[in-house]
Amino acid sequence: MIAAAPREPVEPPRVVREIAGGSPVHAVWENELGGMTFRIESAAEVRFVKWSPPGLSLSPEVERLRWAAKYAVVPRVLDHGSDSTGEWMVTAGLPGRSAVDDRWIAEPGTAVRAIGSGLRALHETVPVADCPFDWSAEVRTTVARRKAAAGSIDQADWPPELPRVASIEEALDVLADAPPVDRAVVCHGDACAPNTLIGDDGRFAGHVDLGGLGVADRWADLAIATMATRWNYGPGWEGALLDAYGISPDQDRTTYYRLLWYLAD
Structure with missing residues (x-):
């Protein structure tokens, strides 16, 4: 499966129903590993x-x-806990709707501009010097090598956007030769379209799903954000996102960080 809003009814886990305390619960997202996000209003x-x-x-x-x-x-954390059935995090809602809400799927130009400007705001505002989290190519390449050794990388799943390499070993060799850092920023860590919120005015309203946040080259985010525009809005929107961010395309860094994404994350 791929991460998406559930199309069928979902029975919330017991702990989610308890947190809701009788308020309506709606499943809004399911990821590839079985994690779920629920809205309680x-x-x-x-x-x-x-x-x-x-x-x-x-x-x-x-x-x-x-x-x-x-x-x-970003969402304010209200609670966090775990038991034998799983782990949960409760956050306060933010204004706006996901960039893959039906409204924004119908307005891709508005959506990609909001994603690009939102990433620029994140990269400009969050201080690199104070960030305790590392998402660098060096750290992630180590993760990729560990995953490869465990046999958990399947080259057959790679999309056509990635460079054609003969083997996982060859791909790891590519990752070992990272391009020079263009600009180190605090990256989102999962800059796919669903993780940007857009207000009713069409402007960036917030970021969600920041489990990978950390310092890295800004192209680690931009390579994935542009790739995700194809998945959600179709071809032809990568340039508009980069224009909204305020940067020219960089094919070498884009190719490298897309390959790193599939091997390490």
């Missing part, structure tokens, strides 16, 4: 509960959100 507030099955920890995201909230528009 009452007269007083909107909350989201992110739930993960055992073995898929939310602690890294909790830590990053609490740190990043000092500088960027």
